[in-house]
Amino acid sequence: MTEEYSDPWAAEAIRRVRADGPHHTPTPLRRLSLPAVRGIDIYLKDESAHPTGSMKYRLVRAMFTEALASGALTEGTPVVAATSGAVAVAGARFARLLGLAFTAVVPAGTPVRALAGIEEEGGRWQRGELPPAAVQDEARAVAGRLGAHFLDHFTDAGRAVAACGEPTIADEVFEQLSGEPHPVPEWIVTGAGTGATSAVVGRHLRAHGHPTRLAVVDPENSAYFPAWASGCDDYTTGMPSRIPGIGRPRTEPGFRPALIDLVIPVPDAASVAAMRWLRTAGTEAGPATGTNLWGTCHLAARMHEAGARGSIVTLIGDSADPYLETHLDPSWVRARGLDPAPHEAVIERFARTGHWPARQGSG
The missing domain is CATH 3.40.50.1100 (Rossmann fold)
Structure with a gap:
C-alpha cells in the first residue's frame, strides 16, 4: 500500500527531522566506577551525545x-x-x-x-x-x-514526546541494560525542567510493570519539590533556578507528581560540587548532571547501608562546555554566594567509603 500525503512539504519535513543526527542509535549508557558501593552499578545515560549536545x-x-x-x-x-x-x-x-x-x-x-x-x-x-x-x-x-x-x-x-518521541529515553535505557548484571534498575534519577522527561520515564515504568522507582532531583528556588511534598499542583516560588535546564519558579503543565516516587531537593552548591567531582572522574558534564549525581549518590548510599544490590541510572543532561565562564568559574560561583567545598568533601568521602552523612540526605 502506498502512503499518500495531503501536504508533501510536511511529509518531507518530518522525514528530515527524524533523519537528523544519529537518532536511530541510542545515546551511550556509561558505567560510573564507584568501588566503595560494591554490588551497586551506577550508569550515566549520556544525552550530551545528541547533535546539539543536550537532552x-x-x-x-x-x-x-x-x-x-x-x-x-x-x-x-x-x-x-x-x-x-x-x-x-x-x-x-x-x-x-x-x-x-x-x-x-x-x-x-x-x-x-x-x-x-x-x-x-x-x-x-x-x-x-x-x-x-x-x-x-x-x-x-x-x-x-x-x-x-x-x-x-x-x-x-x-x-509531543508521548505522541512522537519514540524510542523514548526509557525505551533506550531498558534495551541497553538488558545484558547487564542488574537489567531492571532500582532507581532512575532525573531532574525536571519541563517535566517531560520524568513523565515519560514514569509512564514507561508503569506501562511495563517495572518495579523501578523514579526519583526527581530539584535545585534551590524550584517549585517542584514543594509541589510534590505538599500536593499543591500550582505551587510557585517566583524565584529562577540557578541550575540551567532544571528547576522552575512554578509547577509546569508537564510535571506529573503521581508518577514520581521521590523528589530530592539539592543545594545549588552541591550540584556544582558534584559536577566538579565528575570532571575528576573523567566525565565532562553540566551542573544539572551534578544535581542528578548528588541524588544518585544519596540513593546508592541508602542501598549500600541496607546491604542491597542493583543498579541506578541517571542522566548526563549536557556537556560542560557552556558553563566554562559560569558554574565552572570559581569567581562566578563565589559571586553568587555558593561554596561547593563542603559538598565536595561529602562526595569525595562517599566515593572512598560509601558513607553518606544523614544530614546530607536531602540537602
Missing part, C-alpha cells in the same frame, strides 16, 4: 515532529521560542533544517556563550524587555506579531 534535543525533535504532523507548523512559518538555553539551540537547528526562520526571546543577562550557540545553528535572538519570569509571555506575543509558531516547551513537550 533537550530529544524533546525539541518530538515537538517539531508533532507540530508538523498536526499542521501547526507549515511551510514558511517562522518559529519562536522563549529560552536562551539548549531548547533554543535545538530549535534553531531544526528550523534551519526545514528552511524556517527561528528567533529566541532570551532573558537579560544571558551569557554570550549561550547566544553564540543559537547563532551557530542558524538562529537569531532578541533580548526580552520584561523581567525573566515574563519572557514566556513576551515570546508568545512576538510569535503572534510575526505569525510564527510558538515553540512552547513547557506546555507542549510532554504531549
Whole structure:
C-alpha cells in the first residue's frame, strides 16, 4: 500500500527531522566506577551525545515532529521560542533544517556563550524587555506579531514526546541494560525542567510493570519539590533556578507528581560540587548532571547501608562546555554566594567509603 500525503512539504519535513543526527542509535549508557558501593552499578545515560549536545534535543525533535504532523507548523512559518538555553539551540537547528526562520526571546543577562550557540545553528535572538519570569509571555506575543509558531516547551513537550518521541529515553535505557548484571534498575534519577522527561520515564515504568522507582532531583528556588511534598499542583516560588535546564519558579503543565516516587531537593552548591567531582572522574558534564549525581549518590548510599544490590541510572543532561565562564568559574560561583567545598568533601568521602552523612540526605 502506498502512503499518500495531503501536504508533501510536511511529509518531507518530518522525514528530515527524524533523519537528523544519529537518532536511530541510542545515546551511550556509561558505567560510573564507584568501588566503595560494591554490588551497586551506577550508569550515566549520556544525552550530551545528541547533535546539539543536550537532552533537550530529544524533546525539541518530538515537538517539531508533532507540530508538523498536526499542521501547526507549515511551510514558511517562522518559529519562536522563549529560552536562551539548549531548547533554543535545538530549535534553531531544526528550523534551519526545514528552511524556517527561528528567533529566541532570551532573558537579560544571558551569557554570550549561550547566544553564540543559537547563532551557530542558524538562529537569531532578541533580548526580552520584561523581567525573566515574563519572557514566556513576551515570546508568545512576538510569535503572534510575526505569525510564527510558538515553540512552547513547557506546555507542549510532554504531549509531543508521548505522541512522537519514540524510542523514548526509557525505551533506550531498558534495551541497553538488558545484558547487564542488574537489567531492571532500582532507581532512575532525573531532574525536571519541563517535566517531560520524568513523565515519560514514569509512564514507561508503569506501562511495563517495572518495579523501578523514579526519583526527581530539584535545585534551590524550584517549585517542584514543594509541589510534590505538599500536593499543591500550582505551587510557585517566583524565584529562577540557578541550575540551567532544571528547576522552575512554578509547577509546569508537564510535571506529573503521581508518577514520581521521590523528589530530592539539592543545594545549588552541591550540584556544582558534584559536577566538579565528575570532571575528576573523567566525565565532562553540566551542573544539572551534578544535581542528578548528588541524588544518585544519596540513593546508592541508602542501598549500600541496607546491604542491597542493583543498579541506578541517571542522566548526563549536557556537556560542560557552556558553563566554562559560569558554574565552572570559581569567581562566578563565589559571586553568587555558593561554596561547593563542603559538598565536595561529602562526595569525595562517599566515593572512598560509601558513607553518606544523614544530614546530607536531602540537602
